[in-house]
Amino acid sequence: MAISREDNELLTRTDHGAPLGEMLRQHYWIPVVPSAALEPGGAPILTRLTGIEYVVYRAGNGKIGIVDKMCPHRGASMALAMNEHDGLRCIFHGWKFSVDDDSRLIEAPNHGGNEEQFCKSIRSPRYRAHEAGGIVWAWFGQGEPPVFPDLPFTYLPEAHRFVTSTLVQCNWLQGVEATMDTTHAGALHQSFTALVSGNNERANLSKSSKPKFEFEDTPYGFRYAAVRTLPGGNQYARVNNFVMPWYGIITAPEPDGPSTVFFSVPVDDNTHRAWFVHFNLHAPLGVTQFTISPDVMNFPPLPLGDERSNWGQNRSLMKRGYFSGFPQHFATEDFAIFLSQGPQLDRSKENLCSSDMAVIRVRQLILKSVREFMAGEAPTMARGATLQYKNIVSFGGLFPADKSWRSLLEHRDLPGILATQK
Structure with a gap:
């Protein structure tokens, strides 16, 4: 069942x-950059x-x-600013803004009157920053910030997690949709899986292309x-989670092994x-x-080339x-698949x-949340009292x-909400 063009617009447009x-700016903490990309006193990003655009x-x-x-003075880019001990100083006229959450103007050296009073008269937007799990997050809304999504990786020691982005x-x-599309793994990723998986459980993805699905709604x-029913009679299950508005928490390919959280954050209508x-x-x-x-801001690698070269697809291989x-x-x-779909997929076709x-x-959950927001309500799935991300x-x-x-739960040391379902 395709969706209408009107709904497709609601699902994709952010600008x-x-x-x-x-809705995203008001009700969610948004990942900004990997923590490792920011050096104390280093270049702003x-x-x-x-x-x-932000810095x-x-x-x-x-x-x-x-x-x-x-800069609220004459519009120079704060990406050029001098990064000092306690704030950012615009190099055009030397205005300096506090690093604290209020981002207040604390120096205006070219103002000839009462500088302290003048600084108080300049209002700067207040953006909350929070660092956790190797990521710098921001909240851009008004009032009280939402519950922070303290997903399992956010409280792990640094040696237990690694963050990259591109x-x-x-x-x-x-x-986002690809993170919840389990059958593409057995087709698109079949060769990569065969190379890296060996005999771990992920290899079962290519043994059956027609899984049965069971869903459970969560807060x-x-x-x-x-x-998946496998040759020989056994079954293989992957139980994945979708966490609003963009997190796909994917099962580890083997017990007690590493897992992955994928998320795609909108940069603008045609970029993420x-x-x-x-x-x-x-x-x-x-x-x-x-x-x-090699670079937490540019990994994994994008395909080479463009549509004219099929993004560097290796036909010989x-x-x-x-x-x-x-x-x-x-x-x-x-x-390569995302790029081949175009800057913005028309889901009505x-x-x-x-x-x-x-x-x-x-799609249904995102549409429901957007419509609740448009009706002046806090989206149901952004209401903090019911959320237990960890x-x-x-x-x-x-x-x-x-x-x-569910028999897979019987011998696993699982936290919180899952442990109660053994």
């Missing part, structure tokens, strides 16, 4: 006061979120500051079991930043396909058995099938044909 963008920096005292790109030239929803979104948090609740990560990242033709990384395979049920649910975990495994996937 110029679009309802979705305003220009970033764009929901179509609006984020780590002052010499270690605090994080977020300000509008343009900029992708297409709409955010194309990335934060939903979780679903994709159950793809985030990857690789983490292990049970042990340090060590060397993985993510921890080898495909003839030798590598299915997708994009061997760089499994995320590179995803990026789709022909969906039974395996798209999780994607449909993602209890969310995804899991998978093999089980006999006469059992339910």
Whole structure:
């Protein structure tokens, strides 16, 4: 069932006061940059979120500051500013803004009157910053901030998680939907999976392309079991979680192994930043396909070239058995698909099938939230009293044909809400 063009607009547009963008800014903490990208006293980073440009920096005292790109004096870019011990100083006329949450003007050396009084008269937008899980997050709303999404990776020691991100030239929803599309893993990623998985459970993805789905609604979104019947009679389930508005928490390929959280954050209507948090609740990560990242702001790698060159797809390699033709990384395979869909996919032309049920649910939840916001209400799934982010975990495994996937909970040390369902 395709959606209407009107609903597609609601789901994708974030710029110029679009309802979705305003909802995200008011009701959610938004990931801005990986913590590792910010050096104390180092260069500020220009970033764009929901179509609006900001500058984020780590002052010499270690605090994080977020300000509008343009200095409120004469509009110079604060990305050029001097990063000092306790704030950011515009190099045009020397105006200095505090690194604290109020971002107040604290010096205006070219003002000839009462400088202290003048500084008090200049109002600067107040953007809250929070650092957790190797990410700098921001809240751009009014009033009291929402509950912070303290997902399992946010409280882990640094050795247990690694964060990377990259900029992708297409709409955010194309990335989010892929995190909940389990059957594409057995097709698009089949060669990459065969190379890196060996005998771990992820190899079962390519053994059955028609899983059965079971869904459970949760206060934060939903979780679903994709159950595959394997040759020999056993079943394999992957139980993944979708957390509003963009988090896909994906099951680890083996018990007690590393898991991944994928999320795609809108930069503007036609661009998003793809985030990857690789983490292990049970042990340090060590060397993985993510921890080898040379640049946390530009990894995994984008495909090479453009549409005229099929983004550098290697047809020679495909003839030798590598299915997708994009061997760089499994995320590179995803990026090639997203880019091939165009800057903004027209979902009114789709022909969906039974395996798209999780994607449909993602769209339904986002539409429901946007419509609640447009009606002047706080979205149901952004109401903090019911949210227990740290209890969310995804899991998978093999089980006999006469059992339910819930039998996988019987011998697992799972936190909070899942442990109560054993």
